[in-house]
Amino acid sequence: MxxxxxxxxxxxxxxxxxxxxxxxxxxxxxxxxxLVIVAPFVAGPTWLTVLNQIGIAAIGAIGLNLLVGSTGQISLGQGGFLAVGAYTAGLLTAESGLPFLGGIAAAVLLTAAVGAFFGLPALRLKGLYLAIATLAAQQIILWVIRNWEGVTGGVDALVVPAPTLLGIDLSTDFSFYWVILAFAALSALVATNLLRTGIGRAFVAIRDQDIAAEAMGVNLTRYKVLAFAVSSGFVGLAGALTAYDTKIVTFERFTLDVSILYLAMIIVGGLGSVSGAIYGAVFMIGFPAYIRELSSFGGPLEFIGADLPAVQALIFGLTIVLFLIFEPRGIARIWGRSKDYFRLWPFRT
Structure with missing residues (x-):
């Protein structure tokens, strides 16, 4: 037993x-x-858009959490990897007429390859130095997008045709919601089961102590590069879905702020937890939308609308600081403690 x-x-x-x-x-x-099945039927147009953004963000956060939370490799290049996925899917669909699922597959594979390439510095670098290396990857990718005008269009926006799947039009937020939901559920299932395999255990061993892991036979070169590739594949999927969802792709969508936002999601949600990545995406995307909704009611909250960006930045920074101080393991840990309390009541551990 x-x-x-x-x-x-x-x-x-x-x-x-x-x-x-x-x-x-x-x-x-x-x-x-x-709840997720009923939500699109009762949500208004604005909140349906927010739900789609949350689903896409959850996929990217799951991928980043595999790298940062489970493998212990810091990355500030998620905005760039999102851009690779978005431009790959958008260009292949707009220029070559590649179908929706083909664009998704190409985006995942190419972004995984790019992530593996930029993950090579992880073989020699750790901590702050690795963060700077991935930050360089972010800037390099955006520089290529801006200057490779013959392929990406440079600073001009890329218009992506409305996707279809099995003859079904996915141009509306309502129809695309179900596609995002399916990919988000699949991503969570794949990530959860990956962490229960030998590969996942190797990731965790590297995070806990890479020298000891190597002494036990874990190939650091293989698994560190693999962690970057797998993580980037998830992020590439999120980027492709972003392109199909918004139907407009520009490099301004994938700045360093986006990379920091994704890092905040996994910190607030809970490092090393698939469910924590989802909680973080819901909080970091849904809460600002809720603040905007409150400011629209006027009255005592009307001042929020006038300084909404500043208020959002304040709440954003304050939230991260409070979680780092009082609950470094994030919302997932708070939820876990709550479940344990009621499961073990009236006993204590």
Whole structure:
């Protein structure tokens, strides 16, 4: 019989390996599924757009969390990798007429290759130095996009045709919501199961102590580059979905601010946790939208609308600082403690 620190006991390997161990977890999953299915039917146009942005951000945050939270390799180049995915899918669809799924696949593969290339410095660099190297990757990618005018169009916007899938028009936010939801669910499932494989355990071993991991036979070169490739593949998927969702691609969408935003998502949500990446995306995308909604009501909150960018920046920075000080493991840890409290009540651990 295998036991956990949360009072959950497993009598078989199958139960121990299950993603959802208890009935309450399965009930919560069913409630979440019901919520995301009902949401587009009750949300207005503005909030439907926000929901699509949250879904896309969750995919990118899951990928970044695999690299930063699970492997311990810092990256400030996510904006650039998003741009690679967006421009790859957009150009192949607009110029070559590649179908929707073909553009998605090409974006994932090319972004993974670019991520692996820029991940090579991770073999020699750590911490701040690796962050600077990935920041250089961000700037290099955007420089190429701006100056390779014959391919990317330079500073001009790239117009992406409305996607279709199996003859279904996906030009509306409502129809594309289901595509984003499917890819987000698939990304979460793939990332969760990846961390339970030998590859995932190698990632975690590198994060905890790379020298000890190498002594145990983990090939640091292979797994560090693989971590960058896998992470960038997820981010490339998010970039491609961004291109198809907005139907306009410009390099201004993928600045350093975007890279920092994604890093904030996984810090606030919870490093090393797939669910934490989703929580972080919901909070960091949904909360500013909620602030904008409040400012539109006028009254005492009307002043927020006048200085909305400054207020958002203040809340953004304050949120990160508070989480780093009081709960470095993010929303995922807060939620986990809450579940454990009610599961073990009236007992304490």
């Amino acid at each position: 295998a036991a956990t620190a949360t009072g959950v006991y497993h009598r078989s390997y199958a139960r121990d390996l299950a993603i959802h161990h208890t009935r309450s977890e399965r009930v919560r999953l069913a409630l979440v599924l019901a």
